[in-house]
Amino acid sequence: MADAITVIRKAAWVVAWDEGTSQHVYMRDADVAFSHAGILFVGSEYEGHADEVIAGASVMAMPGLVNIHCHSGDEPIAKGLFEDVGTAALWGNALYEYSALIDSDPDAKAACQTVMLGDLMRSGVTTHLDIASPHSRWLTLAAESGLRAYLAPGFREARWRMVGSYRLDFDWDTARGRERYAEALAFVEQARAHPSGRIDGVIAPSQIETCSEELIQESVAQARSRGMRVTIHAAQTMAEHEELLRRTGETAPAMLERLEVLGPDLILGHCIFLDHHSWTRQRSRDDLMRLAQSGTSVAHCPVTFARSGMTLESLGAYRRAGVNVGIGTDSYPFNMLEEMREALICSRVTGRSVFDLDTGGLFSAATTGGAKALGRKDIGRLTPGAKADLVLVDLSHPAMQPIHDPLRNLIHCAAERAVRDVYVDGRQVMKDRRVVNLDYDGAVRELQDAQKRACERAERDDPQGRSLSTLAPFSLPLAARG
Ligand SMILES: [Zn+2]
Structure with a gap:
């Protein structure tokens, strides 16, 4: 036709x-x-x-909503495990000690991605940026779903290692990181060449603290020479913030400014712990200006962080400072509209005012804010x-x-x-x-077994050898059978 x-x-x-x-x-x-x-x-x-x-x-x-930060890889099977735990010595964050223990095996990747894609479209998303480890069906499923996709294969040179429940260390393996980087560069070209015209690639050094300064600079230069976007998790936890201070004396935006990588083609994941944040020890107030003046975008995903008792201060303040902010869902529940509601509420709570952000401003962030982060004027708006x-x-x-x-x-x-x-x-x-295009119900059925396998691996890999019932205790005691 x-x-x-x-x-x-x-x-x-x-x-x-x-x-x-x-x-x-x-x-x-x-x-x-x-x-x-x-x-x-x-x-x-x-x-x-x-x-x-x-x-x-x-x-x-x-207009369809533009989600500029989500992870299809492991998050759909992390549901229900670690919502009530965190590492006290790392400001209560659950990322390093708990969430990092859960990873989906190759058999579960497609189901995880299918559930995420289905949940995103059910909540009005038409464009998504998925940061994940490539698997054999990643590109195919993104294309089959019919959604507009920015696929960002993550790479890093260091892995997190928890020492007890009190210290975060880094295991560096530059050669392995460089291999993943080379694979990512090949993958993004493959994504961009997809005949649907709805897929593009994004260069994604995973986290600011797990990549060397050289790799960050080199990968941003690669992205710029290819006309692609770059996304990096930065200022996402206090542990990362303190680590950067220890290494360089700088906040994440200050470090990225020195590396000359800030710019309109850069999307920073989360960007919570800036120098003005009440949890940091900084006395300067320069980071928002750094982001605004360079045109750097922020991917704001409030739900995951608010669950751990932390939030960006505040979405309204970022927007008033001239920072372009888009909304992402990060992890489950991949519900963009709930994410937007939480973004609005967190903005008003941390801004201590109902006037910190209004519904129209929030809707702009989730549509044209995301579109701008991706460098597009043809999505996030209904116009001929x-x-x-x-x-x-x-x-x-x-x-x-x-x-x-x-x-x-x-x-x-x-x-x-x-x-x-x-x-x-x-x-x-x-x-x-x-x-329409995915077996959503079938994928949901696969998650139970996939989560069970992931939990068995988590027990096996936990450096402290804890059982699942210690790592992720039930929210209520199990009644004795009588
Ligand atoms: Zn993320």
Whole structure:
């Protein structure tokens, strides 16, 4: 079939893009026409030819959400294990002592990725940036899902090693890191060459503290020569912050500034512990300015960190300082709308004000903020010429009723329950709440065994030889059978 045209007729609400003021605006009772080629029309009445007409009376059409930081690799099977634990000596963070123990085996990779992709589209995501270790089906599954994908194969020269439950050390293996780096460079070219045109690669030195300064500089130069984005976890934990201070006397943004790698093509994962953060010992207030002036973007993923009692201070303050912030989901539950709600709440709690950030500002971060981080003006907005990446929200869902302001209902209340249909490049990837192109239910069934295997490995690999019941005790005591 040639390029079939779909029209959403008289959508009760449309989140449209206003070129004049460069912002999202509400339209009432508007038509949206699109094809595989892109958005053709957004306005009061589309008069052209239509191959398919969708009644819009109980629908809000909005741009697909842009998730600039998630991990398909191990996170789907880490669910339910370590939400109540952390390492006290490392500011309560669970990453190094606990989360790093869980990794999925080759048999589980595809199921993990499938569940993540399904959960992302169920919560309105149309573009995602997945940082993971490549596996044989990574590129294929990302393409088959129909989502727009930025695949970022991570590489690093050092591995974390916990000494007891009190110190983080690093085991350096530069040769191995360099091998992974070479593989990553080959992979991103393969991703970029995918015929779907929806896949690109991202260069991803995994963490600022696990890569040498030389590797960071070299990989950023590689990305720049290829016109690709770079993403690095930076300022994500206090342990990392203190480690950088010990090594260089610098905060993460100061170090990256010295290495001359800050810039609009760099996305920093998390970027929580900057010099102004109340947990750090810094007395300067320069990091936000470093990010803003260089055009560096931040991928903000509040849920994982808020679970450990920490958050960026504050999303509203970053935006007011001129820092471009996009939203990511990092780990499970891969629910972009819940992530957005938490981003808004954390911003207001840490900003100590309801005025720290409003719903419209948050929605911009999750759409055009992410698009800007990826260097794109053709996603994250509904306007003629943009990609046909859009979401239809069911306004008749009880969680969306009554309606005064549908985005507020969606973000503060309904979340993914009201997401009905999702289109990427004008093709439906979620239809009436069902994932179209992936065996989502089958993948969910595989996770139980995959998690069991991962837990057995965690017990075996734990340097302290702890049992699973010690590492991840149940949240309630198990009753004696009587
Ligand atoms: Zn991450």
